[in-house]
Amino acid sequence: MVFIPNNAFKRLAELLPEELFFNADMRALEAECEEIRIRAGKKVRFVMPGGELAGETAATPKFCAAVLEALSEHSAAAIENELREGFFIAPGGCRVGVCGQMHTQNGVCQRLWNVSSFNIRIAREIKGCADEIITKLGDCRGGLLVLSMPGAGKTTLLRDIARQLSDSGLNTAIADERGELAACYLGVPMLDVGQRTDVMDMCPKAEGIRKLIRSMAPKIIVTDEIGSAREACALLDAKNSGAAIIASAHAATLKAAMAREYIAPLIKAGCFAAAAIITRQDNGAREIRLERLIV
Amino acid sequence: MNIIVAVAAFIISACAGGLASGRIKDRANKLNMICADIRALGQSMELTGARLNDMLQSLGGSAMAPLWREYAALLERSRSGAREAWRSTICAQVSTGCLAGLDELDKAALITLGDAFGAMSRTAQREQAAFTLKRMEARTAQAEAEKGSKGKLYSSLGVLMGFALAIMLL
Numbered sequence: 001m002v003f004i005p006n007n008a009f010k011r012l013a014e015l016l017p018e019e020l021f022f023n024a025d026m027r028a029l030e031a032e033c034e035e036i037r038i039r040a041g042k043k044v045r046f047v048m049p050g051g052e053l054a055g056e057t058a059a060t061p062k063f064c065a066a067v068l069e070a071l072s073e074h075s076a077a078a079i080e081n082e083l084r085e086g087f088f089i090a091p092g093g094c095r096v097g098v099c100g101q102m103h104t105q106n107g108v109c110q111r112l113w114n115v116s117s118f119n120i121r122i123a124r125e126i127k128g129c130a131d132e133i134i135t136k137l138g139d140c141r142g143g144l145l146v147l148s149m150p151g152a153g154k155t156t157l158l159r160d161i162a163r164q165l166s167d168s169g170l171n172t173a174i175a176d177e178r179g180e181l182a183a184c185y186l187g188v189p190m191l192d193v194g195q196r197t198d199v200m201d202m203c204p205k206a207e208g209i210r211k212l213i214r215s216m217a218p219k220i221i222v223t224d225e226i227g228s229a230r231e232a233c234a235l236l237d238a239k240n241s242g243a244a245i246i247a248s249a250h251a252a253t254l255k256a257a258m259a260r261e262y263i264a265p266l267i268k269a270g271c272f273a274a275a276a277i278i279t280r281q282d283n284g285a286r287e288i289r290l291e292r293l294i295v
Numbered sequence: 296m297n298i299i300v301a302v303a304a305f306i307i308s309a310c311a312g313g314l315a316s317g318r319i320k321d322r323a324n325k326l327n328m329i330c331a332d333i334r335a336l337g338q339s340m341e342l343t344g345a346r347l348n349d350m351l352q353s354l355g356g357s358a359m360a361p362l363w364r365e366y367a368a369l370l371e372r373s374r375s376g377a378r379e380a381w382r383s384t385i386c387a388q389v390s391t392g393c394l395a396g397l398d399e400l401d402k403a404a405l406i407t408l409g410d411a412f413g414a415m416s417r418t419a420q421r422e423q424a425a426f427t428l429k430r431m432e433a434r435t436a437q438a439e440a441e442k443g444s445k446g447k448l449y450s451s452l453g454v455l456m457g458f459a460l461a462i463m464l465l
Contacts, residue, residue: 069377070374074377
């Protein structure tokens with residue numbers, strides 16, 4: 001495996017207020033930090049593989065406003081729609097979840113203001129983390145389902161599979177509804193997703209998959225976190241159109257995945273030839289187990 | 296000798312009048328150019344919803360380009376907010392830079408554009424830019440009126456004073 005110097009973290013460190021990192025070990029953060037949590041009135045927290053580190057800075061509402069301004073590159077108005085959805089992509093490709101005061105009209109979210117919480121997920125690529133899977137499954141043309149609990153590394157694994165298949169000569173398409181797989185900034189992937197990869201960024205997955213199949217003729221469709229009937233339908237449609245499906249879902253085991261309403265029909269329909277189940281130890285170490293799926 | 300001194304006095308007086316008149320014309324021209332740029336910014340905010348840096352770059356070809364370049368550079372250099380950076384840029388440019396000649400009321404009106412840059416929504420951004428534009432257009436109209444009246448007055452006064460001095464010296 002090759003650990004890439006984290007440009008996403010470096011870019012964040014350039015943008016964010018300096019006091020956020022006061023007395024912090026920047027090298028350790030760059031190497032390992034997974035999330036930065038900022039909450040108004042509370043101390044900043046850095047989520048590391050082995051646990052959390054509390055920063056020395058306590059965030060104030062003014063500090064939160066400065067963070068938003070920095071991460072939006074002084075253009076909060078330009079990301080108004082993303083803020084309304086509760087997240088946006090910062091320069092460098094990090095996904096930033098936000099909370100605050102939502103202005104609603106007739107029950108419809110209109111505008112988020114007074115942003116008071118941030119969850120900055122550091123975009124990280126681990127090139128080679130899918131080597132074992134690629135070795136065992138080849139070009140994954142039978143489809144692959146990646147399963148794990150949240151935060152175990154599904155997205156990182158999917159990204160590396162997409163990169164390797166794409167670089168091996170297969171046209172690959174990513175339906176990236178939440179902008180985490182390719183970490184697109186202004187439509188351009190910030191992370192390496194391969195030479196032959198097309199990314200439909202921020203588009204609802206079902207719509208995105210249909211558009212990709214219709215217009216980009218992919219051999220492989222990659223998407224994150226299947227979670228609705230529409231998405232399952234779109235994936236089935238993609239499979240019937242001849243594309244291989246590589247997708248992920250929240251589930252600790254294959255049995256748990258089979259119990260999920262929208263995953264079981266896909267497995268039964270033969271969308272996936274194998275499942276990769278990621279488990280994560282308390283110390284942050286990950287294990288990937290591959291199971292063949294027999295329909 | 297007296298003739299030389301009289302001619303010199305005439306030239307100095309006429310130049311001083313011309314200079315005073317030029318300052319008034321220059322202020323009106325600058326205000327006109329800023330209004331044109333704010334209009335372009337307003338359109339950019341309305342039609343493209345572009346990021347601030349892109350909007351500033353799009354003004355690179357305007358006559359007031361140094362102002363927008365300075366602002367973009369300050370945003371990049373310092374970690375201050377869009378409003379504070381705009382206020383600092385205006386203060387610096389009015390005292391020594393490309394906005395020299397603008398008065399305190401012009402400066403105060405122009406500083407309100409910072410609220411558009413730091414706005415949280417496109418609607419607020421557009422409305423704030425429109426508000427600033429309205430104020431700047433009022434300042435421009437006042438400057439134009441001043442240019443029409445005082446501009447001519449100062450240049451004529453300079454010439455007349457020059458004549459008077461020259462005659463007295465002769």
